[in-house]
Amino acid sequence: MESNQAKPGLLCNPEASQRTLYPYVTGTSVVALKYKDGILMAADMGGSYGSTLRYKSVERMKPIGKHSLLGASGEISDFQELLRYLDELILYDNMWDDGNSLGPKEVHNYLTRVMYNRRNKFNPLWNSLVLGGVKKGQKYLGMVSMIGVNFEDNHVATGFGNHLARPILRDEWHENLTFEEGVKLLEKCMRVLLYRDRSAVNKLQISKITEEGVTISQPYSLKTFWGFSAFENPTLGAEGSW
Amino acid sequence: MFRNQYDTDVTTWSPAGRLFQVEYAMEAVKQGSAAIGLRSKTHVVLACVNKANSELSSHQKKIFKVDDHIGVAIAGLTADGRVLSRYMRSECINYNYTYESPLPVGRLVVQLADKAQVCTQRSWKRPYGVGLLVGGLDESGAHLYYNCPSGNYFEYQAFAIGSRSQAAKTYLERRFENFTNSSREDLIKDALIATRETLQGEKLRSSICTIAVVGVEEPFHILDQDTVQKLIDAFEIVGQDEPPAAEPDVATEPGAAAEEGAGAGDGAGQGAVAEPDVAPMDI
Numbered sequence A: 001m002e003s004n005q006a007k008p009g010l011l012c013n014p015e016a017s018q019r020t021l022y023p024y025v026t027g028t029s030v031v032a033l034k035y036k037d038g039i040l041m042a043a044d045m046g047g048s049y050g051s052t053l054r055y056k057s058v059e060r061m062k063p064i065g066k067h068s069l070l071g072a073s074g075e076i077s078d079f080q081e082l083l084r085y086l087d088e089l090i091l092y093d094n095m096w097d098d099g100n101s102l103g104p105k106e107v108h109n110y111l112t113r114v115m116y117n118r119r120n121k122f123n124p125l126w127n128s129l130v131l132g133g134v135k136k137g138q139k140y141l142g143m144v145s146m147i148g149v150n151f152e153d154n155h156v157a158t159g160f161g162n163h164l165a166r167p168i169l170r171d172e173w174h175e176n177l178t179f180e181e182g183v184k185l186l187e188k189c190m191r192v193l194l195y196r197d198r199s200a201v202n203k204l205q206i207s208k209i210t211e212e213g214v215t216i217s218q219p220y221s222l223k224t225f226w227g228f229s230a231f232e233n234p235t236l237g238a239e240g241s242w
Numbered sequence B: 001m002f003r004n005q006y007d008t009d010v011t012t013w014s015p016a017g018r019l020f021q022v023e024y025a026m027e028a029v030k031q032g033s034a035a036i037g038l039r040s041k042t043h044v045v046l047a048c049v050n051k052a053n054s055e056l057s058s059h060q061k062k063i064f065k066v067d068d069h070i071g072v073a074i075a076g077l078t079a080d081g082r083v084l085s086r087y088m089r090s091e092c093i094n095y096n097y098t099y100e101s102p103l104p105v106g107r108l109v110v111q112l113a114d115k116a117q118v119c120t121q122r123s124w125k126r127p128y129g130v131g132l133l134v135g136g137l138d139e140s141g142a143h144l145y146y147n148c149p150s151g152n153y154f155e156y157q158a159f160a161i162g163s164r165s166q167a168a169k170t171y172l173e174r175r176f177e178n179f180t181n182s183s184r185e186d187l188i189k190d191a192l193i194a195t196r197e198t199l200q201g202e203k204l205r206s207s208i209c210t211i212a213v214v215g216v217e218e219p220f221h222i223l224d225q226d227t228v229q230k231l232i233d234a235f236e237i238v239g240q241d242e243p244p245a246a247e248p249d250v251a252t253e254p255g256a257a258a259e260e261g262a263g264a265g266d267g268a269g270q271g272a273v274a275e276p277d278v279a280p281m282d283i
Helices: A076-095 A104-120 A160-164 A166-172 A179-196 B020-031 B078-099 B105-118 B165-181 B184-198 B225-235 B253-269
Strands: A025-027 A030-035 A038-044 A047-049 A052-055 A061-064 A068-075 A127-135 A138-144 A150-152 A155-157 A204-210 A213-216 B035-039 B043-049 B063-067 B070-076 B130-138 B141-147 B153-155 B158-161 B209-215 B218-222
Touching: A025 A076, A030 A068, A030 A127, A030 A138, A030 A179, A038 A068, A038 A127, A038 A138, A038 A179, A061 A076, A061 A204, A061 A213, A068 A076, A068 A104, A068 A204, A076 A104, A076 A127, A104 A127, A104 A138, A104 A150, A104 B078, A127 A204, A138 A155, A155 A166, A160 A166, A160 A179, A166 A179, A179 A204, B020 B070, B020 B130, B035 B070, B035 B130, B035 B141, B035 B165, B035 B184, B043 B070, B043 B130, B043 B141, B043 B184, B063 B078, B063 B209, B063 B218, B070 B078, B070 B209, B070 B218, B078 B105, B078 B130, B105 B130, B105 B141, B105 B153, B130 B158, B130 B209, B141 B158, B158 B165, B158 B184, B165 B184, B184 B209, B184 B225, B209 B225
Parallel strands: none
Antiparallel strands: A025 A047, A025 A068, A030 A038, A030 A155, A038 A204, A047 A052, A061 A068, A068 A127, A127 A138, A138 A150, A204 A213, B035 B043, B035 B158, B043 B209, B063 B070, B070 B130, B130 B141, B141 B153, B209 B218
16 A cells, blocks of 8 residues: 555656657658649658768658558658558558558558557657558548648648748649649749758659659759858848857 | 267368358358348348247347448348447448548458358357348449358359248349349339248238348438338339239239249259258358
């Protein structure tokens, strides 16, 4: 009766296993939008170790099954773990061999369940995920956060993209974007991110998913111009900054 | 006195390659009152005959809703049927929780068949004594499956199980080619007529049958008794003992009666009827 409080609590037992408390190697924003024929998604290839830009060619977008495309920001190793879950999921789905297959909506919901379940164990997968896809002529684009918050939208962005890319997308996105217009819009977002997000690197991929399947571009760079006066003397007029 | 040495438990083979306990379970399906299923491209209709155990009791429920897109009609041990329906419901709910989409009918049927199969390979278990007609709708359209105690399952355009189901099968065999493009109403009508075929001289009334429908834009539901009675009246489906000439709808009935006898023979040829030497699992 008396020992209830005297015992070392489970939550602060130093011998107890530690949960993930912070990420190690992270990827920054993913931006995606619906266009005329499907979904376009963009992400750079940086992997930051804290604030060090440690890895320069991390693929953060992967096809999932026949109808889905997954993009991730946050902890890269957690993303890789997630890809193993999804590989197994798709494998077992194919093993039914009955003509049914998981579409983007199903994969999105599965991811939500995995993420929320892990957060309930106080051991989250440290990612923001973007899931896009097309099945039976239906376009699908959604997001899942680290703690399992999920939603669908016509355009989405993770991390800094939420602040810097979404406003652009809100202004310029429309239902009937062509492939070229879509890519141009994504590049506009990625350029802003490159300028203002210190974790962004100038090596990115754009991927597309349509009824025909997934295509992920070769890595490439954006043209930049750093001669803007605000860039040359950033602290001018910013009182209290050094 | 001859005694079967090979039927004391499910896992014992007979030298002829049969599993008697499994066959006995298949017999249990035939003892139960009839259940009928038929489908078009867009709808599945399930029907069953309700038999009360005694004058004083009500009848047992034989059609169960599994999910919005799936339902089952059972024949055999109702208690086993309920257990399996509960299993199916929980599978549907779990799938829906994980993927937020309905479980494909074919997959549920395979899981159910696997569950039944396990019982044919464990000495401490017994096979389920129930046959299930699983009707449902998914991305690939409407489906009707028959699951039996042996762990086998088959997809059908139309099928009937349970006592005197042969008469219903004969009727369905004559008509099934038109079912693919049938309207919902025509399917229900054929279900009612097929149900009537299984009644022995009894009049078809809504009190002794249940009809359920699932289809495009129509979640699985059991029709209430009034609706069924109205349909019976509208289609002028009467008991077999009444003079067939009285209703124009079933003017072909005298011929049908003749065909029925022949149909039973044909059925055997097609493997629709269990021949004495063939294990019922081959059906």
